[in-house]
Amino acid sequence: MNGGTMLGAMRSVLARDLMLAGRRPVDVVTALFFFVIVVSLFPLGIGPEGQILHAIAPGVVWVAALLASMLSLTRLFEADFVDGTLEQMILAPQPLSLIVLGKVSAHWLVTGAPLVLMSPLLGLQFGLSGEALMILALALLLGTPALSFIGALGAALTVGLRGGGALLALLILPLCVPVLIFGAGAVDAAATGMETGAHLSLLGAFLVMALCFGPWVTAAALRIALD
Amino acid sequence: MAVNWFKYSSPPAFYPLAGRLIPWFAAAAAVLALIGIYVGLVVAPTDYQQGDSYRIIFIHVPAAWMSMFIYLVMAVYAGIGLIFNTRLSGYMARALAPTGAMFTFIALWTGALWGRPTWGAWWVWDARLTSELILLFLYLGYISLYAAIDDPRRAARASGLLALIGAVNVPIIYFSVKWWNTLHQGASISLTKAPTMAATMLTGMMIMAVAAWCYTIAVALMRVRCEILEREVHSEWAAEQLAREAR
Numbered sequence: 001m002n003g004g005t006m007l008g009a010m011r012s013v014l015a016r017d018l019m020l021a022g023r024r025p026v027d028v029v030t031a032l033f034f035f036v037i038v039v040s041l042f043p044l045g046i047g048p049e050g051q052i053l054h055a056i057a058p059g060v061v062w063v064a065a066l067l068a069s070m071l072s073l074t075r076l077f078e079a080d081f082v083d084g085t086l087e088q089m090i091l092a093p094q095p096l097s098l099i100v101l102g103k104v105s106a107h108w109l110v111t112g113a114p115l116v117l118m119s120p121l122l123g124l125q126f127g128l129s130g131e132a133l134m135i136l137a138l139a140l141l142l143g144t145p146a147l148s149f150i151g152a153l154g155a156a157l158t159v160g161l162r163g164g165g166a167l168l169a170l171l172i173l174p175l176c177v178p179v180l181i182f183g184a185g186a187v188d189a190a191a192t193g194m195e196t197g198a199h200l201s202l203l204g205a206f207l208v209m210a211l212c213f214g215p216w217v218t219a220a221a222l223r224i225a226l227d
Numbered sequence: 228m229a230v231n232w233f234k235y236s237s238p239p240a241f242y243p244l245a246g247r248l249i250p251w252f253a254a255a256a257a258v259l260a261l262i263g264i265y266v267g268l269v270v271a272p273t274d275y276q277q278g279d280s281y282r283i284i285f286i287h288v289p290a291a292w293m294s295m296f297i298y299l300v301m302a303v304y305a306g307i308g309l310i311f312n313t314r315l316s317g318y319m320a321r322a323l324a325p326t327g328a329m330f331t332f333i334a335l336w337t338g339a340l341w342g343r344p345t346w347g348a349w350w351v352w353d354a355r356l357t358s359e360l361i362l363l364f365l366y367l368g369y370i371s372l373y374a375a376i377d378d379p380r381r382a383a384r385a386s387g388l389l390a391l392i393g394a395v396n397v398p399i400i401y402f403s404v405k406w407w408n409t410l411h412q413g414a415s416i417s418l419t420k421a422p423t424m425a426a427t428m429l430t431g432m433m434i435m436a437v438a439a440w441c442y443t444i445a446v447a448l449m450r451v452r453c454e455i456l457e458r459e460v461h462s463e464w465a466a467e468q469l470a471r472e473a474r
Contacts, residue, residue, distance in 0.1 A: 153392065157385050161375045170371055171389060174364040175396050178403035185407065202403075217392065224384040 009094035010102040017106030027072065032114045035068035039122045050127050057126035058136065058187035062180055065115050065140060066147060070169050072111045073151040076103065077159045077222070086159070090226055096219035104145075104152045104215065112144035128191055135190035135200075142203040143183040149214030150175050156221035179206055236315050238455045239464045245448040252445035259438035266431035280344040283337050284428070289436040291334040293443060294362060295397075297327035301369075302394035305387030315451075317383030318458065320390060321373055322450035326443050328366035335359055354405035361400050365393040379458050 021028055042060045043053055080086040089099050119140050120133040128136065154172035158164045186199035235241045267285035274281040301320045308316035338356060339349045350356065369386050376382035459465040 157372060157389060158375070163375070167371055167375055170364070171368040174361045174368065174400070175392070177361055177400050178396075181403045181407040217388070221385065221388055224381060224388060227381060227384070 006094050006098055009092065010098045013089075013099050013102035014106045017103055018109065021106065021110040027075070028110050028114065031068050031072045031111045032118060034071055035064050035115050036118065036122065038064040038067060040125070043125070053126045054128070054191070057123060057128050058132075058184040058191065060126070061119055061122055061136060061187070062140075062143075062184040065119070065144060066173070066176055066180060068115060069111060069144060069147045069151060070172065072107070073155045073172075074158075074165045074168055076107055076152055076155040078155075078164070081159050081226075086222065087226055090223060096222065097215040100152065100156075100215040100218045100222070104148050104218075107152070108145050108148040112140075112148055115144060116140045123187075128187070132187055132190040135196050136187045139183045139186040139200065139203060142200065142207050143179045146179050146203070146207045146210040147176055149210035149218075150179075152218045153214060153221060156218045156225060159222070159225045179203065182206070236313050238315055238318070238459055239462075241315055242452060242455050242468065245452050249445050249448050249452075252441045252448070256438050256441035256445055259434055259441060263431055263435035263438050266427060266434060271427045271431050277345055280341065283341045285431050285435045287334060287337040287341060288432055289439040290330045290337065291359065292436055293439045294327055294331035294334050294359065297323050297330065297443060298362060298365070298390075298397065299394060301327060302390045305390040308383060308387050309391070314383075314458070315455075317387060318451050318454045319447065320387055321383065322447045322454055323443070324366060324370050324373070325450070326446050328363060328370065330439070330443075331359060331363040331366060335363065354401070354407075357404045358397075358401045361404070362397065365397070369393070 039061055042056065046052060046056070077086055080089070090096055092099065116137055119136050123133045123136045151168075151172055154168045155164075157171060158168050161167065182199045182202045186196045186203065189196045189199060235244055263285060267282055271282070273279055301323045304316040304320040304323070307313060308320065335356070338359075342351065343349050369390055372389055373382045373386040376385060456465050456469060460469065
């Protein structure tokens with residue numbers, strides 16, 4: 001087996017998942033609208049005072065992004081598990097971790113990337129400055145793929161289980177704490193005029209770590225699930 | 228004489244050994260806890276800053292130590308189970324989890340009770356408190372995942388993997404929470420600048436810690452015996468054992 005066919009397997013999984021998502025655009029839009037609605041609920045609950053909203057904006061947007069990326073995770077392996085595709089992927093000669101990498105990339109492109117693009121608009125509603133908006137999008141760009149990788153791990157552990165959604169959140173949310181802290185911290189620092197480099201570097205470090213180990217551990221979890 | 232350590236990695240051999248060990252550890256836990264409470268409540272001097280409220284330390288600190296240590300032991304058992312594919316390690320990891328969660332809860336609860344008179348608040352978003360809370364969530368996630376999977380083999384392996392991931396993440400979570408805390412300049416309370424402790428206080432705390440240790444071993448062994456019988460009920464020896472105990 002040469003490198004070409006291994007990457008080819010990853011690319012075809014990516015293309016297949018993107019095509020499947022394209023056939024059912026409602027699923028994609030649901031997660032995005034969930035994100036927008038949750039963020040918009042906070043001013044209604046807290047009150048329209050600009051000062052408070054400005055202070056809580058980074059945290060609110062980040063927590064909403066975290067929840068929105070949880071929302072679609074249950075579907076990551078479920079359909080493939082039900083119709084037996086997942087079993088074929090495990091049996092395939094190509095490494096399972098690369099196939100997982102393809103699936104997670106597709107998941108991020110479909111659910112994570114729209115959040116990144118939408119976030120500056122939501123930040124604007126909370127009165128964030130131009131620089132803070134840019135950092136918000138940048139932090140989400142680094143952080144949401146890491147969330148997708150961590151979430152894929154939970155999805156693999158809970159595939160085929162009853163009540164997978166709530167269980168998945170219980171397993172995964174504690175592991176997402178570091179990403180949340182530095183993601184929201186970067187925006188907070190930008191909004192108060194402080195240096196953001198450290199936060200963004202740490203987010204990047206999390207992403208690199210999730211990228212290296214995530215697909216590998218997720219593949220192990222899938223093997224356990226379908227043993 | 229060569230000792231075959233692997234003998235006891237088989238559930239039928241381990242079951243009676245665990246049964247013989249439980250009374251010893253349970254008795255040691257009870258005796259040590261009584262001594263520890265006596266030393267803590269009667270012998271140890273009153274603290275000149277905190278008065279008598281500091282005495283909760285004799286429960287709080289051992290509970291906090293055990294909460295972290297048990298998670299580590301659980302992860303080691305889970306790792307052994309995943310690598311060598313031994314059944315017993317999975318049972319042991321599962322048997323330790325509820326005790327670990329209990330100690331985490333006790334550490335948080337007694338911390339709140341201690342925090343009220345000393346800091347004037349039940350809860351502060353201090354790095355240690357927050358990471359202890361997240362540790363409780365990790366325990367609950369492990370227990371729920373194990374409970375959600377019907378197939379016992381898959382349950383042990385999947386939750387074992389989760390325990391390992393959690394163990395890798397605990398230091399990351401601890402340091403991120405610590406940095407988050409210092410960046411936000413939250414409560415300006417330092418837990419690390421504790422006044423030097425009187426020797427009797429330290430003795431009491433150590434005795435209580437050993438008592439907590441013995442208690443954990445006794446309870447985990449009891450739980451693992453139940454787990455073994457439940458999982459191995461289809462085998463001949465377990466059925467015989469059950470029939471003998473039912474009599």
